[in-house]
Amino acid sequence: MNIELAEYDAGWPGLYERERARVLGALPGAVLEHVGSTSVPGLCAKPLVDLMLVVDAPLREASYVPALEAAGYRVVVREDDWHEHRILKGPDTDINLHVFPRGCAQVRRHLLFRDWLRDNAWDRELYAAAKRELAARVWDRVQDYTDAKNAVVLDILERAYVARPVEPGEVEFVTEAPPHNAPVVLQEHDPVWARWYAVEEAKIRAALGERVVRLEHVGSTSVPGLAAKPLIDILLVVPDSADEGAYVPALVAAGYYLLLRERAWHEHRVLKGVAPNVNLHVFSPGCEELDRMLAFRDRLRAFPQDREEYERTKRELAGRTWERVQDYADAKTRVVERIILRALG
Incomplete structure (x- = not known):
């Protein structure tokens, strides 16, 4: 042809x-x-x-x-x-x-x-x-x-x-720790992380019931074989993430606390859990970031070469000292975007 x-x-x-x-x-x-x-x-x-x-x-x-x-x-x-x-x-x-x-x-x-x-x-x-x-x-x-x-x-x-990155906009901290030198310590993948997520999932579903539109384990701890900080990232989709009254009090009663709001960036909210260390990311349906986070996770699970590329980058950056952990996350942007682009095809 x-x-x-x-x-x-x-x-x-x-x-x-x-x-x-x-x-x-x-x-x-x-x-x-x-x-x-x-x-x-x-x-x-x-x-x-x-x-x-x-x-x-x-x-x-x-x-x-x-x-x-x-x-x-x-x-x-x-x-x-x-x-x-x-x-x-x-x-x-x-x-x-x-x-x-x-x-x-x-x-x-x-x-x-x-x-x-x-x-x-x-x-x-x-x-x-x-x-x-x-x-x-x-x-x-x-x-x-x-x-x-x-x-x-x-x-x-x-x-x-x-x-031309998507600018996240102003972050409004509800509970804020002062900036500090933050060494990034990676651990080899631990199968216990999946069990930790399962416990948190059950806790969130019990707290919110039908208000849970979607719940997923994301981030590095969700990828078997990938070194990571022992931090469980969870993606929670609710009908309206801006309507905090519909879900935050129930999650606080379940042991989480509201860390931050990003009103200009998909009305993103982050709640924290401390035992284990959890970042609970809350979005509304129909948000591009949901698609990107899940595409990134699934690509790393399915393609060892991308997983290895990402881990090499993480290890090199973890060897530095950062003013904030967010600066370490920002430094990974280029390789993350590259892998997401491959995932989107």
Whole structure:
């Protein structure tokens, strides 16, 4: 199979606007973006317009597919296990309408890649050169060509994520310890950590009951074989993390205390447990950080080479002295982002 690339066509944005009007006619108020190579002026591309539609739950097709079908679209791809991703084809123009859930990390990934290429000529030319070289080969499937581009895409995205990080915003400490020199002591993975998590999980579920939307063991202690500080990180999803009255008093009664709030960063809350040492991270549903944390954990569990890369970084950084433990965590950002990007594919 040959891949046919076309020089950038100034008519592509017009094709997107026509599809946008059609989609919004079927789904008023929908979140829709032009993504992919045809969305980047000056970039060569297959003459296929990629659109990204964000809905609450792609698996609930009844909430959006019938309306799109009435407008002439049809579902051609369903990937339930990969971000609930759907692809629809349009009635006339050659397009891919990609559907992702609200809060999916793929949404920011697509937009960041697009915007970075629009603003950075060097990486735009690097990507174009890779596309041209790969398009000159013969492929069994278009997906094989897409997969072959992954190395240069990850290279570009890593630069974009580091240059344009999500700023967490102001941290409001409820219980604050003064900054101090904080040696970071890593331990070899201990199977007892999974048992500690199981005890905490039972405690949290007993305290909150049906208010628990999701509960997961995350962080390094959740990855067998990975050295870590003996700190159990727990991800708790509640209906509304900003509504502290709905969950904080019950968790305090269960032995936790509220450490901090990050109102501007996903309304994130952290509660602490002291025996064992626990960080309980609280978010609302549909938050990108949930997707990222779980993708990172699952990638480290499944790919030994990524686990080893992360552990090497942790050990090197743990050998230094830090003013705050958070500074150690921040120093790991680049390798964490790199692994998350691989996980998101």
